[in-house]
Amino acid sequence: MRALKLHELSLADRLADMAVDALIDEADLSPKPALVDRRGNGAHNDLHLGLMHASALSLWPMFKEMAEAAIDVGEVGLPLREALGRIGREGEQAMLATTGGVNTHRGAIWALGLLTAAAALEPRAVTLTAAKLALLTDRYAPQPMSHGAQVAQRFGARGAREEAQLGFPSVVQRGLPQLHKSRRQNVGEQNARLDALLAIMTDLADTCVLYRAGLEGLHAMQRGAQAVLDAGGSATLAGRRQLHELDHQLLALNASPGGAADLLAACLFIDRLDGAL
Ligand SMILES: CC(C)(COP(=O)(O)OP(=O)(O)OC[C@H]1O[C@@H](n2cnc3c(N)ncnc32)[C@H](O)[C@@H]1O)[C@@H](O)C(=O)NCCC(=O)NCCS
Ligand SMILES: Nc1ncnc2c1ncn2[C@@H]1O[C@H](COP(=O)(O)OP(=O)(O)OP(=O)(O)O)[C@@H](O)[C@H]1O
Numbered sequence: 001m002r003a004l005k006l007h008e009l010s011l012a013d014r015l016a017d018m019a020v021d022a023l024i025d026e027a028d029l030s031p032k033p034a035l036v037d038r039r040g041n042g043a044h045n046d047l048h049l050g051l052m053h054a055s056a057l058s059l060w061p062m063f064k065e066m067a068e069a070a071i072d073v074g075e076v077g078l079p080l081r082e083a084l085g086r087i088g089r090e091g092e093q094a095m096l097a098t099t100g101g102v103n104t105h106r107g108a109i110w111a112l113g114l115l116t117a118a119a120a121l122e123p124r125a126v127t128l129t130a131a132k133l134a135l136l137t138d139r140y141a142p143q144p145m146s147h148g149a150q151v152a153q154r155f156g157a158r159g160a161r162e163e164a165q166l167g168f169p170s171v172v173q174r175g176l177p178q179l180h181k182s183r184r185q186n187v188g189e190q191n192a193r194l195d196a197l198l199a200i201m202t203d204l205a206d207t208c209v210l211y212r213a214g215l216e217g218l219h220a221m222q223r224g225a226q227a228v229l230d231a232g233g234s235a236t237l238a239g240r241r242q243l244h245e246l247d248h249q250l251l252a253l254n255a256s257p258g259g260a261a262d263l264l265a266a267c268l269f270i271d272r273l274d275g276a277l
Helices: 011-028 049-058 060-073 078-099 106-121 126-135 147-155 159-165 169-184 189-201 207-230 237-252 258-276
Strands: none
Touching (some): 011 258, 049 078, 060 078, 060 106, 078 106, 106 126, 106 159, 106 258, 126 258, 147 207, 159 258, 169 189, 169 258, 189 258, 207 237, 207 258
16 A cells, blocks of 8 residues: 655645644634633534534545645636635535534635635735625625624624635734744743734624624724733733633624634645645
8 A cells, every 4th residue: 555645735734734733723713702612512502622623624625625726727717706606605505414503604615715826826915806806796696684784784794705805904013023923932832812802803704793893882892802812811810811811702692703703714825825825
């Protein structure tokens, strides 16, 4: 029998690995405020860590197919955008079949799907390329009255779509710089990732939070995340106290920052990709 050689993995295989690894790392990271993690379910009664893992793994073929579509088509344009839309909708069906109908990774399919395709096309300009794809309109996309669409009507927040169209500013301007800064301070990788999540939360219009807890919830998330960072971050005693307080507040408001969690996964994906270039 021939041993599997790692370098024989295709680019699409490796990108799919990176996307799934980013989702698993996001899920495992603990203690995340009001989100599913190793401690428990956060503000979700229909989610748990095993389900997040199973869901992440079920998306591997979808990420691979998205990368392959990008390589086959070879350029940003409507044909690729519409192929990704179709593959993403099939991936969502695979996710729902795995989870018994629970939405574990809808926002992540969107963000990481675009980034995976972009990485296959332009590994050195990933967020810009993902933004160009997100700006194109998929003529076949259904327009359901999603939670995000309801929040857009009520609060004018355009959520996941706008974040991608702007080139993931929460990741590029908040998450990644904080991840690097905390790593330089030698706080440990888990604390650096928690700090990156908090940095994303300080400024995000997270439609999961808006849908569940309105502006009160959104302000509690943004202010509380900033308070942890101001106190010295997750690695300090004062920061940990603030983090505990934020967890408490968000749970009381039933406000789960699912959008911020997806963007942390996007941040970890780009960080891995940068390391592999
Ligand atoms: C663009 C999406 C996310 C539309 O979402 P919508 O705004 O209608 O809200 P919905 O409540 O369905 O889901 C929002 C998801 O995004 C995440 N999210 C919430 N807020 C934010 C934010 N500010 N930034 C990023 N992600 C966010 C949440 O985790 C949530 O699960 C997506 O579901 C969609 O329409 N996909 C179409 C399929 C497609 O084209 N796929 C191609 C993949 S490349
Ligand atoms: N670790 C995590 N814990 C919780 N949510 C996460 C986590 N990682 C990512 N998410 C994101 O959060 C979203 C779940 O949020 P939410 O439960 O508000 O969505 P929903 O199914 O649309 O709403 P609801 O459960 O209120 O009916 C998922 O789509 C997923 O993208």
